[in-house]
Amino acid sequence: MFGWIDMSLVDWSRAQFALTALYHWIFVPLTLGIIFIIAIMEWIYVKTGDKKWEKTVKFWMKLMAINFAIGVATGIILEFEFGTNWSNYSWFVWDIFGAPLAIEWIMAFFLESVMMAVMFWGWWKMSKKAHVRVTWATAIWTNLSAIWILSANAWMQYPVWMKFNPDLMRNEMVDFWQVIFSPIAMNKFLHVVSSSYVYAAAFIIMVSSWYLLKGREKEFAKKSLVVASTFWFIASLVTWMTWDIHAKEISKHQPMKLAAMEALYNWHEWVWLKLMALFWKDKTPGEPEVKLAPELPKWLSFLAFSDVNSFVPWVNDLLYWNKNYYYNEEQGKYLKSDWSDSQRIRWYIERIPSWKIAIKALYDYKIAKKAWNEQLAQEKLKLFREHEKDFGFWYFDVTNLSELIPNVPLMFYAFRTMVASGTLLPIIFFLILLASYYNKIENKRWLLKLWMFSFLLAFLWQELGRVVAEVGRQPWTVQWMLPTKMSTSHLSVRSVQFTFFLFLIIFTLLLIAEFTIMLRAIKDGPKIEEK
Numbered sequence: 001m002f003g004w005i006d007m008s009l010v011d012w013s014r015a016q017f018a019l020t021a022l023y024h025w026i027f028v029p030l031t032l033g034i035i036f037i038i039a040i041m042e043w044i045y046v047k048t049g050d051k052k053w054e055k056t057v058k059f060w061m062k063l064m065a066i067n068f069a070i071g072v073a074t075g076i077i078l079e080f081e082f083g084t085n086w087s088n089y090s091w092f093v094w095d096i097f098g099a100p101l102a103i104e105w106i107m108a109f110f111l112e113s114v115m116m117a118v119m120f121w122g123w124w125k126m127s128k129k130a131h132v133r134v135t136w137a138t139a140i141w142t143n144l145s146a147i148w149i150l151s152a153n154a155w156m157q158y159p160v161w162m163k164f165n166p167d168l169m170r171n172e173m174v175d176f177w178q179v180i181f182s183p184i185a186m187n188k189f190l191h192v193v194s195s196s197y198v199y200a201a202a203f204i205i206m207v208s209s210w211y212l213l214k215g216r217e218k219e220f221a222k223k224s225l226v227v228a229s230t231f232w233f234i235a236s237l238v239t240w241m242t243w244d245i246h247a248k249e250i251s252k253h254q255p256m257k258l259a260a261m262e263a264l265y266n267w268h269e270w271v272w273l274k275l276m277a278l279f280w281k282d283k284t285p286g287e288p289e290v291k292l293a294p295e296l297p298k299w300l301s302f303l304a305f306s307d308v309n310s311f312v313p314w315v316n317d318l319l320y321w322n323k324n325y326y327y328n329e330e331q332g333k334y335l336k337s338d339w340s341d342s343q344r345i346r347w348y349i350e351r352i353p354s355w356k357i358a359i360k361a362l363y364d365y366k367i368a369k370k371a372w373n374e375q376l377a378q379e380k381l382k383l384f385r386e387h388e389k390d391f392g393f394w395y396f397d398v399t400n401l402s403e404l405i406p407n408v409p410l411m412f413y414a415f416r417t418m419v420a421s422g423t424l425l426p427i428i429f430f431l432i433l434l435a436s437y438y439n440k441i442e443n444k445r446w447l448l449k450l451w452m453f454s455f456l457l458a459f460l461w462q463e464l465g466r467v468v469a470e471v472g473r474q475p476w477t478v479q480w481m482l483p484t485k486m487s488t489s490h491l492s493v494r495s496v497q498f499t500f501f502l503f504l505i506i507f508t509l510l511l512i513a514e515f516t517i518m519l520r521a522i523k524d525g526p527k528i529e530e531k
Contacts, residue, residue, distance in 0.1 A: 005485050012496040013085045013488045020078045023507040027071030029462050033200025034064045035139040037231050046132045059526030070514045089477050089487035096162050096173045097152050104148035147189050154185035156478050158253045191242035197235035202458035204228040209451040220526050229432040251304035255313045257472035260411040265315045319348045319401045355394035358387035391481045406474045418464035421457040428454045
């Protein structure tokens with residue numbers, strides 16, 4: 001079906017966007033987190049008047065400036081790709097997605113940059129109290145600017161508060177503030193920024209541990225370790241709380257993503273949570289089965305719906321199964337029911353022909369409008385609205401439903417590696433607080449090396465979180481509305497391949513440049529510049 005679609009163009013467009021996003025995400029969470037830690041340190045400096053805290057603040061501010069500059073460069077390219085590589089997507093949903101993106105552009109790339117400049121260069125022009133206010137305002141503004149792009153992404157994961165315009169063939173926003181401040185968007189925002197704080201704290205801990213290993217700047221390093229680890233402790237509580245809420249939202253609104261994360265194809269009486277797998281084995285074509293995987297009985301049902309016996313739809317359940325289950329909003333879980341078809345789960349194999357009816361009705365509506373037959377046009381529009389909920393499924397074939405399944409092995413291992421990294425980090429940071437309390441940091445070289453390694457875990461945690469969130473939505477650009485294969489621009493594959501490798505080279509050079517400049521600044525160490 002749709003043999004005219006060049007899947008190599010789709011794959012290369014996805015690869016280029018993934019490349020840009022993953023590089024960009026190296027820098028963004030570090031900026032979001034470190035600016036708040038800097039604000040806390042400067043507040044301590046203003047309260048105590050201790051020049052050593054001023055030296056500490058200026059050092060971390062210098063490293064943040066290096067990181068921020070590279071982050072802006074990759075972010076600009078990322079936003080331009082919506083128009084260059086994904087023009088069909090932009091046309092289809094830009095009335096919704098474009099508004100928060102434009103606000104984010106203004107806040108992050110213009111106003112935030114101005115506030116950063118005032119903060120960096122204001123030391124010589126402002127009083128200490130005025131400057132710390134600017135630093136706090138910059139920290140708050142920087143984090144608030146993330147609301148817009150994360151709300152837009154949350155809408156792609158669960159599109160609501162819009163209406164399809166059959167005359168313009170595009171979606172239009174119904175309520176701007178409902179899109180921006182929906183519970184899903186707000187939870188996503190809190191989850192992302194709190195995990196960014198952990199990432200930033202891990203960076204400060206890594207650098208501080210290096211100083212202690214080298215026997216340099218001991219007091220500076222100890223102060224930084226205490227502030228960063230305390231900041232992490234508070235942020236980690238928010239991260240784990242929002243992760244639980246996020247998991248329940250995925251269970252409710254993106255069941256196929258959850259099924260791919262757990263690599264289970266058929267529901268059992270008890271839903272097991274697989275911890276890890278040693279290898280994969282094909283049970284039947286297109287249905288790989290995880291072997292030698294330790295499991296926890298009933299845990300996943302509890303994590304998803306707070307009920308150990310709750311039904312959790314899996315891959316084959318969503319594709320083919322025909323039992324009557326419906327999602328009960330009041331109880332927050334799936335219940336077996338003999339109720340009407342409108343209340344039970346809409347299985348994918350049923351939604352494909354439903355959307356074909358919608359496409360035919362939409363075509364007939366346009367013909368009737370051209371013929372000035374308003375009565376017939378309204379009848380066809382009504383029929384279209386009845387089947388509109390299955391938007392997007394017409395682009396798939398009932399004989400090849402495997403297209404509707406995300407990359408299960410990638411999701412399975414990425415999710416578990418992410419969780420393992422996120423679980424080890426609290427243990428490492430607890431050791432930091434414990435060692436700081438007993439003043440035994442310098443004598444534990446193996447601990448210092450472990451703390452340096454924690455940054456790698458935080459990096460994996462951040463990047464794999466992006467992989468799970470975005471790969472799990474596939475094959476959709478907008479969940480159940482617009483498939484990825486229908487979202488690209490009409491470009492030649494060679495042009496996308498050329499820009500992919502061009503960006504790969506440029507981004508790698510920028511990353512090397514940042515590392516080089518940062519390493520030079522770290523080797524120089526913290527110092528107080530003369531006014």
